[in-house]
Amino acid sequence: MSKTSPVELDKVVIRFAGDSGDGMQLTGSQFTYTSAMLGNDLATFPDFPAEIRAPQGTVEGVSGFQVQIGKVDIYTPGDRADVLIAMNPAALRSNIDWVRKGGNIIIDTDYFEDRNIKKAGYETNPLEDGSLDDYKIIEAPITSLTKTALKDIDLDNKSIVRCKNMFALGMMYWLFDRSRNETVKFLESKFRKYPVLIEANKKALDAGFNYAITIRAIASNYKIPPAKIEPGLYRHISGNQATAWGLLAAAEKVGKKLFYGSYPITPASDILHELSKYKNLGVITLQAEDEIAAVCSAIGASYAGQLGVTASAGPGIALKGEAIGLAIMAEIPLIVIDVQRGGPSTGLPTKTEQADLNLALYGRNSDSPCIVIAPSTPANCFQYIFEAARLTVEHMTPVIFLSDGYLANGSEPWKLPNINDLPPIQVQQFKENGQEYQPYLRDPDKKSRYWVIPGMAGYEHRIGGLEKQDVTGNVSYDPENHQKMIDIRADKVKTVANFIPEQKIIGAKSGELLLVGWGSTFGSMLSAVKELEKEGHPIGLVHINYLNPLPKNLEAILGDYKQILVGELNSGQLVGYLRQIYPQYKYQQLNKVQGLPFTITEIKDKIKSILNI
Amino acid sequence: MSKTSPVELDKVVIRFAGDSGDGMQLTGSQFTYTSAMLGNDLATFPDFPAEIRAPQGTVEGVSGFQVQIGKVDIYTPGDRADVLIAMNPAALRSNIDWVRKGGNIIIDTDYFEDRNIKKAGYETNPLEDGSLDDYKIIEAPITSLTKTALKDIDLDNKSIVRCKNMFALGMMYWLFDRSRNETVKFLESKFRKYPVLIEANKKALDAGFNYAITIRAIASNYKIPPAKIEPGLYRHISGNQATAWGLLAAAEKVGKKLFYGSYPITPASDILHELSKYKNLGVITLQAEDEIAAVCSAIGASYAGQLGVTASAGPGIALKGEAIGLAIMAEIPLIVIDVQRGGPSTGLPTKTEQADLNLALYGRNSDSPCIVIAPSTPANCFQYIFEAARLTVEHMTPVIFLSDGYLANGSEPWKLPNINDLPPIQVQQFKENGQEYQPYLRDPDKKSRYWVIPGMAGYEHRIGGLEKQDVTGNVSYDPENHQKMIDIRADKVKTVANFIPEQKIIGAKSGELLLVGWGSTFGSMLSAVKELEKEGHPIGLVHINYLNPLPKNLEAILGDYKQILVGELNSGQLVGYLRQIYPQYKYQQLNKVQGLPFTITEIKDKIKSILNI
Amino acid sequence: MSEQAVDAPQPKLTKKDFTSDQMVRWCPGCGDYAILSAIQNALPQIPEKKEDFVFISGIGCAARFPYYMSTYGFHTIHGRAPAVATGVKLANPKLNVWEITGDGDALAIGGNHFIHAIRRNIDINMLLFNNEIYGLTKGQYSPTSRFGQVTKSTPMGGIERPFSAGELALAAGGTFFARTIDTNPKLMTQIFVESSQHSGTSLIEILQNCVIFNDKAHGAVTGKEGKDDFQLHLEHGKPMLFGKEREKGLRLNGFRLEVVTIGENGIDQSDILIHDAYQHDSTVHNMLIRMSPPHFPMALGIIRAVKAPTYDQLVEQQYQASVEKASYKNVDQLLKSGNTWEVK
Amino acid sequence: MSEQAVDAPQPKLTKKDFTSDQMVRWCPGCGDYAILSAIQNALPQIPEKKEDFVFISGIGCAARFPYYMSTYGFHTIHGRAPAVATGVKLANPKLNVWEITGDGDALAIGGNHFIHAIRRNIDINMLLFNNEIYGLTKGQYSPTSRFGQVTKSTPMGGIERPFSAGELALAAGGTFFARTIDTNPKLMTQIFVESSQHSGTSLIEILQNCVIFNDKAHGAVTGKEGKDDFQLHLEHGKPMLFGKEREKGLRLNGFRLEVVTIGENGIDQSDILIHDAYQHDSTVHNMLIRMSPPHFPMALGIIRAVKAPTYDQLVEQQYQASVEKASYKNVDQLLKSGNTWEVK
Ligand SMILES: Cc1ncc(C[n+]2csc(CCOP(=O)(O)OP(=O)(O)O)c2C)c(N)n1
C-alpha cells in the first residue's frame, strides 16, 4: 500500500466508459456505493446507448457512467469529468467531450490497434496524433494485465477478459484512496455459487489497485473526505425506484392496495419491473396490451377502490388523453406518471427532455384541468409521488407526475424516511349527516366527490363520461348546468392550492434576478446559484414542483425581482404557461433541447450575460 | 288568396319544433330553400336531440330548426325567434326560452291534452295557466285539420298524420308571403314513386296555407323582400358539406386523389357520409377500425402521394396525438379535421363548443408545432379547408382544422366559387439542380421537404419517427442535431406566416375596444359589432382564422386599441395563447361554455359594460 | 360495507330492485329493451348481493345500459370497457362484473381489448349487443355488418367481410361463448344466469334488432319460419336437433357439419351429434359458431364452456405465494432491506 | 416516375440492390440478420421494380428493418404499421407493400389493426418476427410469451395464455398464413417470394431468436433433434410427412390430428393427410397451426392460401362502377348539380 498521503479534494467527477458488454455500469455503481459508505455526498448518471446493442467497438455501442463525489453537497453528476476511464477507442471518442481540459484519461491501450481505432471512426491513432495533448493520459494495458494476473485461474479466456472492469475499478480505488472491502463483499454475495469467479474478480481488483500504486502515473492519489451529511440510515436510489417505492408507501398510507397498469416503454419500464416484485405488499401490476388499456385498467381499479396508477413516456402519454378526460369527468383518483424523453414522435427514446408539460396541462379535449406535479431529484421522486397520491385521493381528480429520463436513471444517496412521519392521506368518505348519498355531492372544503365504491350496500349509483348534473350525477344536457360543472371542475383544481406547501425561495429573497425552473433541472440550477453566490452574485432560485395549480405565493415572489429567467429543457413550455397565468411579468428564457441536462456552466453563463457580469 | 298587402320586415327569426318524428328538419329546410330562392339572405341552425331517440312526447325527444331570413345581411340564425311553431307540449316547453317576449307561437292544440302535457313535464296546461301571457299564441288544431283535409285520400291514419308538418309549413308560407312552388316541386320529386303521397302532402300544404288566411290569427302577413345579394349561382350548404366539397376541390387542384380515413363520431360523421358518395371523383374513404387507424391510414396515403385527411371530434382527436407527432417528424402532408363538441370526455356530443384549441396547439408529446386554422361560417368551411390543403401540401407539415358542431350543422346560402379562380396548390417537387436527392433537403423559402413518393425510381429513401439527421434524414442521436431539428420544425411553421393573408379588421381600425374571436363565433360577433356601430359605438373586430402561426400584422393591430376583449365558447383558450405570444398586451375575456353559440345580445352587453355605455 | 354483511341473511331480490329511476331512452321498438328486462330478471336468480353487481359499458346505444340498472355502473369511453372492467375485477374479485358493449364498441375500436381480456380469461361477463350497425352515430356499418350492405358510409355497399365475434373469441382462447336473441326473453335470462356461473371471461353474443338503422338484420333467424328452421338450441349432452318437430339435426361428414332429417336416407337419432360444450378442443365449437342460414341453422345457447384458471385467480395465487416467501411485511421493512448504510 | 418506365427493360436486380448504406445495429447473433438477408435474397426474384417496393414497420427491434433496405421505407409508430400500410396500398395499388412487425408490435398494441387489416384482406405482406418477447424495451413478456415464463415484468412467471398469430388471423378471415424460422434461409426466401404472389393479406410468422432476452425460445424446433422430429414442412398437395427418414406423418382421427409412424400398426402412405392449402374451410388449417412440440411437430411452410377479393381491388371496382354512373366528372360540375339558384 502506498504511504504517500493523498491530496485532499472537495469533489471530483469520474466517468467510466466502455463497450456495452464491458460492465461499466457495474463498475460505476461499485465505486458509487463505496464512496457513499465512506460518507461522500454524490450523484450519478448512466449514459446508455440507444436501445439496441450496436456492434462491439463502435461508438453507438458505448455505455457510460458518471459520478460526482464530494465532501461538499453534491447536486449533479457534474458538468465535465476530472477522470475518464476509457476501455477502447470508441469509448474515448464518444466521451472525450465530457472531460474537462486538463483532466486525466486512463486508457486500456490493448484495444488501441488499427482495427478498433477504425471501428471507432478515428482516422489516426489518437494516442499518437496529438489530439489528446490537452489531457493527462495514463496508458495502461488493462486487458493484458488482467490476463496475466489471472493466468493461474481455471477459467476460459472470455470470462477472464470480463474481469478487466475490476482491474479498472481497482486502479480507481487506489487513485481515490478508497477501500476495496465493500466490493469484495459484493463479489462474494453475487457469485456465491461460483467461487472461481469470486477469486478471479478479487484478483483483478487487487491487481489493478497494486498496478496503480506501482506505476504512480498520477503524481499522487486523492482523498475526498466525508461530507457533512445528516445522520440517519441511507441507501442509494434511482428516480424510477424511488417512484415505485413512493407508490408503495402511499398505498400503505391510504390503506388501499396499489394497482399499476402499464405498457412497457423507455424510460418508464423499470417502474413496472420494480413494482412487479412486490406482490406480497398487495401490489397488482398489469402489463396491459397498450397504453390505453393500461390507463383504463387503472381507472377501473380506482373506481373499485384501489389506488390506480399508470405510467408511460411521451408517445404513450399522448395516447392516454381521452381516458384521463374520463377520470376528470368521473372525478376519481388516478396517477399518471410521465417519464419524459426526447421527442417529438419516437424521438430520442433514451435521452432526457422536459418534453411534456404542455401535454400534461392541455392534452385533452375541452376544458379538462388536472393536477400536475414534478419531482426534482432522483430521491425526491419518492416524496413527490407520495404527494401525487395524497392529492389524487383527497381531491378526487387525476394527477400527472412529470419525471424524466435524467431523474429516472440518475441516482443519489437517500436518507430513509420514517414511514410514520409521512403525512396522512385521508380518503374522502361520505358521512351521512342526515343527507342522502348522491354521487356528485362534494366535500365543502376540497370540493371533491366522495370515494364510494362498488360493494358498499345502499350506495349504488351510476357515473360516466357524459356531462353530469350537479349533485345527482345524472346525465344532463342543460346549458347552465354544463357551465356550472365546467366551473366546478376548474375550481376544484384551483382549490388544491390551499392544500400544497408554499413555494420556497433559495438564495436571494429579492433583487436583480430570479431563476425559475421545474423538474429535473434542480441540481444544476441549485449548483449554479450557489456558485454565483460564492462569486458574489446572489440571485434567487424558485424551483417549482407543483405545476398545476401553482403555489399561491408564487405570484408575489415573481414580483420581487427586477428580472425573471425561466430555464427548461424544451423550447419554452413553462415560460408560456407563466405568461398565461401571471401576464403582468416579463420573462426571459434559457432553453436547451439536446437530450441532455443543463450544465452548471450553461446556466451561469446565461445569468452572467443577463446581469452583465 | 289574401289580398291585404303584407307588412314589410327587415328580417325575421322562425323556429320549428316538434317530436323527432314530426319532420321539423324537413319543414325548416323547405322554408329555408324557398326563402333563398326568393332572394333572402339567411342562416339556419338545427337543434338536434341527444343521439338516441327519446320516447315520443318527451322534452328529450324534441327536434328543432331555426332560421333567420332577411332583406339585410344575415350572419346568424338569430338570438331569439319571432315565430315559433310548436307541434306538442314538449316542443313548447323546451323551446319557449328561444322565443322573444312578444313573439308569436303557433301551437298544435290537438296534443295539448293531459297525457302529453304531463309527459312534457308541465304540471298545468300552459295554454290555460297564464304562463304564456307574454307571447301571442295562435292555437290551431293542426293534426285534426290535416286529417279532415286528407279524409278522402287512400292512406292509413299514420301516414296522414305525418303530413301535418306540411300543414304547418303551409301556414308559415302564408304568414311570410312565400310561394309554395318550390316545395311542390320537391314533393313531386321526392315521392315520385308514390303519387298518393304527393297528393296528400300537397293537400296538407294547401290546407295549411288556406287555414292561415281564414283564421287571420295574426293581424296580417309579412313580407321579407329580397336582400341585396351579390349576383351569381347559389346553393344552400352546411359546414360539413362545405368541408367535404372543399376537400374535393383541393384534391382536384393539387392533382392528387383524396384519401379520407375516419372513424364515425358526432358531429363529424356527415363528412364521411358525404365523401363516400364521390368515389367517381377518385375519393377513397376508409372507415377505419378506430381513430388511430384512421389517422395512420391517412398518413400512409399521404406518404404514398395522395392528399391524406382524417377527421373526428374531441375524444377522437385526443387519440390521434401520437400519430400527428409522427407526421410532424416525417414532415408529410396531413389534414386533421376536428369538428369540436362539448366536453370534457364524452361530454355533450351533440352540442357545440370551441373546445379544442389547446388540444390542437399542444396535444402531442414534446415540442411539435403544426399549423392550426379555423373556418368561421358554414360556407367558408369550403375556403378554409382548401387553405388547409394548400398549406399542408406546400409546407409539408400537418394542419389541424377546427370546425365545430355549430358550423358543421348550420347552413347558409353559398355563392359557388369559380373553380379556376381558386388559388393554385404547388406540390414541393424536388428539382435536381446538380444536387443529389436527400430526404431532408428543404425548399429554401418554405423550409419544407420535397414530396418524393414510393414508385419514383432512383429516389428510394427511409423516414421514420426517430430524430432525423438534418439533410440526410438518417437516425441521429446527436445533441446539436436534435436542437437544430427542433428549431427547424418550429421555424418551418413560423415561416407559414409569410404565406397566409394578413389579418383583416372589421369596424373601427383603432380606438376604445377591439373584440377578438376565432372560429364559429364570427356571425354573432359581426352582428354585435354592426349593431353597436349603428348605435353609435364603433369598435374593431378581429376574427382569427389562422391560429398557428398567427397573421404577421396581428401584433401591431392589437396595439392600436385601448382595450382588448377576447370572446370564446370555452374557458379561455385563445386568450391564454395570446397572452403567451403577445404578452405585452392586457386582455379581457368573454367566455361561455354551455354547448350553445353566443347570442348577439350577450356580446353587446359585455362590450357595453366594458365601455360603460 | 359488504365485508361486514357477509353472513347477514339476504332478502330475496326482485326485478324491481334492479330498475333505476332513469327514463329509458332507446328508440321505441329497439331490441335493447328486451335485453334490459332479461338482465333485470336474471340478476335476482344469481346468488350475489345487489351491491356486488357492477355494470361497465363503453359507448353506443347499448352502452347506455348501466343508467337503467340500479346497481353500480360506469359508462366509460368507446371501446375501452374490457380494460376498465379488468381493473375493476382485479381491484375487487368479489364483484360480479358485467361488461355491456355493442358490435362497434367491442369489435371496431375495442377489438384489441376484447381479444386481450378473453386471452387473460379475466372473470367478467361480456354482453355483446350485435345489431350489425353503429346505432348511436346513426347508421354506419360495423365490423359485423354484411358484405355488400348499404349504410350511410357505404352507399355502394360494404366491401369488408364481417367478423364473427365467437370465432375471434375462440381464437383468443375464449373459455365461454353463448349466443342468444333479443326476441327470446327466456333463453336470454337463462343464459345470463348460467354465464355468470362460469369462471373466466363469458362472452354472450345477443342478436339484437336496431329498428331504426338495420331493421330485421336477424330476420332470417327471428322471423316466423326462422324460429323453427333456423334456430338450433344447443344444450350440453343433448343431440343437436331442431325444426318444428325437432325432425332435423346435425351430423358430422368428414370435416364438415351436415344438416340431416331424421327418418330420411336412413338417418336416426344416433347419427345426430351430441353437443359437448365442455370439450377443450375448439374445432366443433368453431364449426357451430360459423353456421348461419340459409344452409344451416344459427346455433343458440351455450356453445362453449370450458374450465381454465382465470387471470384474477392466478393473480391471487401469486400474491399468496409471494406473501409466504417475502422477507419484509411492509414498506418500512422493505426500505431497510438490502444495501443501506448509517451516517452518524 | 414509375408510370413512364412501364415498358423499359429492367436490369436484373441482385441482393446488393436491396442493401442500404446504414450500419445494421441488432445484437450480434440476433435472428433478425438472417431474416434481413433472406428478404434481400427474395426481392430480386419478385418481378417488381425496385422503386415499387415499400417497407412499413412499427416499433421494436424488428421494426428497424426498413433502415437496412435500400427500398422506400417508413419506420412508423408502435402497433400502427398495418394502418399506415393500408393507406399506402390504397393510395397506390401498384406498390408492393411489406409490413414488418414484432410479436409485441403486432399482437399487443397493434392487435386491433392486425385483425382488421386481415379482415379487409388488403393486399400487403406482413412479416411477423416472433421472438416471444419485447426485445427493444429489454425483455418484458409479449402476447406470445409462454405461460409461466419469467421475464422482467413477470418475476414469478407469466399468467397469460399466449396468442397464436395464425389462429387469430384465420378467425379474422385470413386468406394466407405461412410459418418459417430464422434458421432456415432457403425456406424463408421461398416463402417470401410465394407470399408476395398471393393477393390479399399474407401473414408470415417467422420464429425468430432473440439471443439476449429469450435465447432458444424456439429451441425445441430449431435444435438438433428438433430439426428432424419437430418440423413439418408443408407443401400443397403433398402428404404431411416428417422425421429424419420422413417416416412420420399426420393422420386424422375423428376430429383430431394424430402423429403416426409409417410401417407401425399397419400405417402406410395412404393414411397420411395430404396438405390442401387452398381449401376455404379453415378447420384443418387451424389444427395444423395449433400443433407444437412435444406432442406434435411445428407446421412450417404455407399453411393456408385461399382466394378472395382484396380490399384494394374492391375499392377499384367501386370506383369504376361509380365513374360509369356519375352525372358529373369534376368538382365544378358537382357544385352546379342539384338545387342551385341564380341571383341576378
Ligand atoms: C373515441 C370515440 N370515437 C367515436 C365515438 C362515436 N361513437 C359513439 S358510439 C359509436 C358506435 C356505436 O356502435 P355499437 O358499438 O355497435 O353500438 P350501438 O349504438 O349499435 O348499440 C361510435 C362510433 C365516440 N363516442 N368516441
Ligand SMILES: Cc1ncc(C[n+]2csc(CCOP(=O)(O)OP(=O)(O)O)c2C)c(N)n1
Ligand atoms: C406508443 C408506444 N408504446 C410503447 C413503446 C415502447 N416499445 C417499443 S418497442 C416495444 C415492444 C417491442 O416488442 P416486439 O414488437 O415484439 O419487437 P422486438 O423488439 O421483440 O423485435 C415497446 C413496448 C413505444 N415505442 N411506443
Ligand code: SF4
Ligand atoms: S338507434 Fe337502433 S340500437 Fe340505437 S336505440 Fe335506436 S333502435 Fe336501438
Ligand code: SF4
Ligand atoms: S434485443 Fe433480441 S431481438 Fe433485439 S436486436 Fe437484440 S437479439 Fe435481436
Ligand SMILES: [Mg+2]
Ligand atoms: Mg351496434
Ligand SMILES: [Mg+2]
Ligand atoms: Mg418481439
